[in-house]
Amino acid sequence: MDRHRLLVRYCVDIRLNSLLNAHLTVWLARVSCSGNQAKARQNIRVSDVTAPLLNGTAINGTFECDNVPAATTFTASDDCTENVQVTFNETRHNSAVCPFQYVLERTYMAYDDWYGDFAVAR
Numbered sequence: 001m002d003r004h005r006l007l008v009r010y011c012v013d014i015r016l017n018s019l020l021n022a023h024l025t026v027w028l029a030r031v032s033c034s035g036n037q038a039k040a041r042q043n044i045r046v047s048d049v050t051a052p053l054l055n056g057t058a059i060n061g062t063f064e065c066d067n068v069p070a071a072t073t074f075t076a077s078d079d080c081t082e083n084v085q086v087t088f089n090e091t092r093h094n095s096a097v098c099p100f101q102y103v104l105e106r107t108y109m110a111y112d113d114w115y116g117d118f119a120v121a122r
Contacts, residue, residue: 007077018063023092024043024085025041025044026039026040026041026042027039027040027041027042036058047114048076048078048079048081048112048114050078050079050080051078051112052076052077052078052081052084052110052111052112053076053077053078053110054074054075054076054086054108054110055074055076055077056072056073056074056075056108057072057073058072058106058108059072059103068092068104071088071090071106072106072108074086074088074108074110076110078110078112080112080113080114081112081113083096083111084110084111085110086108086109086110087108087110088106088108089107090105090106090107091105091107092104092105094106100108
């Protein structure tokens with residue numbers, strides 16, 4: 001009966017690039033009796049190509065006097081980021097012709113943790 005045992009162990013896991021979420025893992029296999037061994041490298045790159053999804057409905061329209069509806073509350077979801085934060089900005093653009101007319105621009109943005117994927121609603 002062959003009593004040689006193959007030992008496989010995990011040696012090191014290095015995060016190569018936090019922006020790309022790239023990892024290098026080194027494995028070592030060794031026969032216990034003879035000491036023969038082999039190394040293997042495993043490169044893993046995880047990527048996120050889908051921007052977060054904004055959930056909500058903005059109200060568009062023309063409103064009289066101060067009957068402008070309150071800003072909508074948006075939430076966001078993402079495949080790779082658990083708690084996506086939504087930022088909100090409101091800008092008032094006054095009319096150059098009529099002092100009582102203006103446009104409210106409401107912008108909702110959601111960024112995921114993968115450095116740059118974002119969603120916008122206006």
